[in-house]
Amino acid sequence: MNLKLDRARAFLFDLDGVLTDTSELHFKAWRQLAEELGLTFTREDNEALRGVSRRASLDLLLKGKPCSEQQAAAWMDLKNDYYLELVEQMTPQDLLPGTLDVLWMLRERGIKTAIVSSSKNARLVVERLKLGRWVDELIDGNAPVPSKPAPDLFILAAQRLGVQAGECVVVEDAEAGIEAARAGGMQCVGLGPQQRVGQADLVCQNLVELRSFLQIYQPV
Ligand code: BG6
Numbered sequence: 001m002n003l004k005l006d007r008a009r010a011f012l013f014d015l016d017g018v019l020t021d022t023s024e025l026h027f028k029a030w031r032q033l034a035e036e037l038g039l040t041f042t043r044e045d046n047e048a049l050r051g052v053s054r055r056a057s058l059d060l061l062l063k064g065k066p067c068s069e070q071q072a073a074a075w076m077d078l079k080n081d082y083y084l085e086l087v088e089q090m091t092p093q094d095l096l097p098g099t100l101d102v103l104w105m106l107r108e109r110g111i112k113t114a115i116v117s118s119s120k121n122a123r124l125v126v127e128r129l130k131l132g133r134w135v136d137e138l139i140d141g142n143a144p145v146p147s148k149p150a151p152d153l154f155i156l157a158a159q160r161l162g163v164q165a166g167e168c169v170v171v172e173d174a175e176a177g178i179e180a181a182r183a184g185g186m187q188c189v190g191l192g193p194q195q196r197v198g199q200a201d202l203v204c205q206n207l208v209e210l211r212s213f214l215q216i217y218q219p220v
């Protein structure tokens with residue numbers, strides 16, 4: 001455990017897989033497309049797509065099957081339509097346990113918060129979850145900067161919040177997100193199994209465990 005919270009002034013939360021389990025919805029949408037293309041796409045295959053951009057996800061799904069850029073764009077649109085149908089059914093019940101407790105605890109301690117997602121649909125998901133008023137900033141995949149694993153989305157969030165990179169703690173469930181945080185000079189909490197998020201400064205199973213950690217760790 002290398003995490004040091006003495007300097008922390010902001011927490012930057014990934015959305016998909018951290019505050020809500022949309023990876024299941026992405027899985028269902030990609031699987032529907034895969035079935036139509038006659039491809040196999042399993043839950044294990046889906047794990048490799050965690051935190052990966054839409055375009056890179058399509059490449060992983062196609063497993064080398066050739067396609068033109070025009071065809072790729074059409075397939076991505078189709079997958080996104082399936083995904084949006086599922087997002088429409090989301091409610092605040094879909095927040096992962098511990099989400100509001102952690103956000104509330106940070107606010108009480110004067111720590112700023114942002115949601116920082118590679119997803120172009122993040123704003124809609126945040127609306128469905130009624131989460132907007134719980135955070136200070138939302139940066140999504142529509143920002144005109146490279147996506148994770150590049151650090152740019154996190155750096156943009158720090159700028160918007162008026163804090164230095166070294167004062168930010170990122171909370172991520174994906175390897176690509178942890179890589180982005182590190183590249184940006186930020187500390188990182190990884191949520192999930194050690195083999196996936198072991199590069200983080202602190203590994204927790206979920207937000208409930210992170211909340212317990214924050215409760216015990218007083219210098220914040
Ligand atoms: C990330 C998800 O947050 O956003 C990925 O973890 C997803 O699974 C990526 O592919 C892009 O999302 P979207 O909604 O723009 O296709």
Ligand code: MG
Pocket residue numbers: 014015016017018050051172173174177
């Ligand atoms: Mg994620």
